Amino acid sequence: MNFNEATDRIRTITAGKELWLPSGVFALIVILLSFVQLKVENPMLLLERFVPGGGWAELIIVGIYGAVVAYHMQDTRKVAEWRKYTWLLFSLIFFAQLGLGLLGNERFLMTGKLHLPVPMMILAGPVYRGHISVMTVLFISTVVLSGPAWCSHLCYFGAMDSMAAGNRTRKRKRTPATGSRQKYAAGPMKGKWAIKPTVILLVVAVAIILRWLEIPLHITTLLAAGFGILGLALILLVSRRQSRMFHCIVYCPIGTIVNLTRSVNPFRMYIDHGLCTDCMACTRICKYDALNVGDVKARMPGTGCTLCGDCLGECHSGAIRYGFLKLSPAAARNLYLLITISLHASTLALARI
Numbered sequence: 001m002n003f004n005e006a007t008d009r010i011r012t013i014t015a016g017k018e019l020w021l022p023s024g025v026f027a028l029i030v031i032l033l034s035f036v037q038l039k040v041e042n043p044m045l046l047l048e049r050f051v052p053g054g055g056w057a058e059l060i061i062v063g064i065y066g067a068v069v070a071y072h073m074q075d076t077r078k079v080a081e082w083r084k085y086t087w088l089l090f091s092l093i094f095f096a097q098l099g100l101g102l103l104g105n106e107r108f109l110m111t112g113k114l115h116l117p118v119p120m121m122i123l124a125g126p127v128y129r130g131h132i133s134v135m136t137v138l139f140i141s142t143v144v145l146s147g148p149a150w151c152s153h154l155c156y157f158g159a160m161d162s163m164a165a166g167n168r169t170r171k172r173k174r175t176p177a178t179g180s181r182q183k184y185a186a187g188p189m190k191g192k193w194a195i196k197p198t199v200i201l202l203v204v205a206v207a208i209i210l211r212w213l214e215i216p217l218h219i220t221t222l223l224a225a226g227f228g229i230l231g232l233a234l235i236l237l238v239s240r241r242q243s244r245m246f247h248c249i250v251y252c253p254i255g256t257i258v259n260l261t262r263s264v265n266p267f268r269m270y271i272d273h274g275l276c277t278d279c280m281a282c283t284r285i286c287k288y289d290a291l292n293v294g295d296v297k298a299r300m301p302g303t304g305c306t307l308c309g310d311c312l313g314e315c316h317s318g319a320i321r322y323g324f325l326k327l328s329p330a331a332a333r334n335l336y337l338l339i340t341i342s343l344h345a346s347t348l349a350l351a352r353i
Contacts, residue, residue: 066345147265
């Protein structure tokens with residue numbers, strides 16, 4: 001292959017993709033993790049705990065990983081596939097390190113002490129202990145920086161819920177005229193806004209009562225573990241059956257907090273009035289119950305939207321768009337990818353408990 005052929009090949013591969021985005025993701029990850037490597041006394045990067053100086057190699061590897069993900073996720077048709085596998089990787093690494101830590105190798109635990117890996121503890125833990133934790137700080141930071149992306153890129157339980165839900169339910173209905181079966185999307189989940197606030201209030205109330213009564217830590221840990229086990233049961237039994245992420249949509253109090261605080265971040269997703277054809281294709285891909293017929297008619301995804309972007313590949317008219325202050329839709333989406341993928345990859349490097 002001569003120089004001109006190689007140049008043409010590169011142009012073909014990179015058509016429609018901005019090379020600055022993966023470069024920016026790589027640089028941001030390296031900067032963030034370099035700060036951790038230099039400033040945190042207890043080694044946070046895993047390789048540093050096994051090999052002196054290994055943290056520098058790890059942050060380069062993680063930076064390359066983030067750059068590759070950013071490069072491919074620019075293609076709206078590949079977002080759902082890449083997000084599924086990168087999110088699954090995030091969850092597998094988290095739980096693998098948890099398992100190794102439980103087997104006695106404390107180097108796989110962030111603080112050397114075991115903390116229960118249930119998302120609910122991000123809220124209940126500080127209420128019970130009277131002070132915030134590393135996970136709480138991380139959670140608040142991600143909500144401020146990338147809005148509801150926590151629920152579509154950073155939650156280890158969410159990755160399992162997404163895998164269990166698979167593709168959203170596509171029921172078939174026989175039409176009287178032709179006798180053929182036509183696809184239509186399942187309707188909105190009923191009663192979720194009666195359950196969601198109830199769960200979050202119960203979690204806070206129980207944590208306060210346990211603290212007030214000075215219930216021993218081992219008992220509170222068992223109660224929190226029971227909450228997590230029930231969540232796993234809902235993932236396996238309800239999310240699989242409904243093809244929607246019931247755990248994340250209804251049961252998880254952290255998901256409810258994300259829904260209620262999404263306005264603190266300027267990122268938005270909207271449906272362009274002039275481009276949408278009401279084909280309803282997007283309603284068959286959203287597993288967060290944020291794109292039902294009523295949402296499309298209102299030209300705005302529901303409050304459950306996590307800005308995951310899976311729907312972009314299903315929208316043939318390009319009507320679903322990202323917004324950020326006065327930026328163009330393309331610039332807003334690139335900024336969202338830059339921040340969110342950098343947070344995902346950086347947290348992946350620190351995904352221990």
